[in-house]
Amino acid sequence: MAANYNLHLHTHWSYDGEVTPETYLKRATELGMRCIAFTDHNTIDVRRDMEHLAPQFPHVQVVLGAEFDVDSPIGAHHILAYGFSRPLSSSLGKLLATYRERDHQQAACLCQGMQAQGFDFSEEDLKALLLSFRPEHVVSAQGLTPVPRRYLRDYFVRRGFLKEGEEVSKLTDRVLDPSIALPTADRVIPALKESGALVAVAHPTVFWRAEGRVIVDFSARYMDRLREAFQIDGVECAHMPSNQQQACRAYCIRQGLFSVAGSDLHRVEAGFDLGGHGGSNDWLDEFLERL
Numbered sequence: 001m002a003a004n005y006n007l008h009l010h011t012h013w014s015y016d017g018e019v020t021p022e023t024y025l026k027r028a029t030e031l032g033m034r035c036i037a038f039t040d041h042n043t044i045d046v047r048r049d050m051e052h053l054a055p056q057f058p059h060v061q062v063v064l065g066a067e068f069d070v071d072s073p074i075g076a077h078h079i080l081a082y083g084f085s086r087p088l089s090s091s092l093g094k095l096l097a098t099y100r101e102r103d104h105q106q107a108a109c110l111c112q113g114m115q116a117q118g119f120d121f122s123e124e125d126l127k128a129l130l131l132s133f134r135p136e137h138v139v140s141a142q143g144l145t146p147v148p149r150r151y152l153r154d155y156f157v158r159r160g161f162l163k164e165g166e167e168v169s170k171l172t173d174r175v176l177d178p179s180i181a182l183p184t185a186d187r188v189i190p191a192l193k194e195s196g197a198l199v200a201v202a203h204p205t206v207f208w209r210a211e212g213r214v215i216v217d218f219s220a221r222y223m224d225r226l227r228e229a230f231q232i233d234g235v236e237c238a239h240m241p242s243n244q245q246q247a248c249r250a251y252c253i254r255q256g257l258f259s260v261a262g263s264d265l266h267r268v269e270a271g272f273d274l275g276g277h278g279g280s281n282d283w284l285d286e287f288l289e290r291l
């Protein structure tokens with residue numbers, strides 16, 4: 001059965017998202033959904049749109065969230081945060097500025113690294129590439145950001161930097177700067193909690209080490225380590241077809257954590273489904289009570 005909520009959606013305010021917030025709200029209204037959350041990567045810029053859109057879609061509750069890249073002693077994870085108090089706390093403001101600065105550093109690094117390898121790829125080129133899939137007002141508000149691999153690959157092939165079929169990582173791996181570190185849990189989590197947000201680990205069965213190695217693990221012991229490292233209040237138990245959903249949910253019940261579910265959309269096609277993530281409708285009330 002389709003769920004009546006979706007708590008993991010990326011809008012065009014995510015560096016890798018293309019969807020307008022309005023598109024999600026229209027679709028959620030058509031489907032008679034109760035609640036959706038916007039969870040862009042490392043930013044809550046979508047709140048600029050929410051203020052004027054929310055009154056136009058009164059039947060859908062919209063939660064302001066974000067999905068942060070956070071490092072920790074046990075590895076890097078995607079951490080979902082929901083419901084920020086207003087006005088924003090100063091520690092959250094500083095944290096968001098750190099993530100923004102990191103985007104700018106990565107963007108500059110990409111351009112400089114490509115030029116160092118002899119390719120004519122300027123910041124103007126990067127801006128034009130960003131504008132090919134994200135609106136002008138977003139790009140001007142955020143400045144230069146990283147670009148998802150699929151767009152970089154197509155662009156590099158078009159410009160003759162890469163041959164058809166070659167992996168884009170062949171070029172980008174040589175220009176990435178490992179010194180542009182991710183913010184760590186000991187700074188990020190207190191800033192999120194001070195701002196009144198609930199913290200949940202996204203897709204807990206998929207995470208990665210600093211070296212980029214992706215690890216898939218699920219065990220109660222590992223969940224305990226996650227809970228400790230990120231001080232989580234909840235777990236995204238349903239995210240994509242996963243045989244771990246029931247085990248995640250059972251862990252939440254044992255530990256008194258809330259469960260969330262979402263489809264992690266970044267792009268949409270006609271007739272897209274917002275309720276097919278597999279999470280139960282009962283989870284939403286538990287979540288909203290704590291929000």
Ligand SMILES: [Zn+2]
Binds near residue numbers: 202203
């Ligand atoms: Zn994620």
Ligand SMILES: [Zn+2]
Binds near residue numbers: 008010039067264
């Ligand atoms: Zn996501």
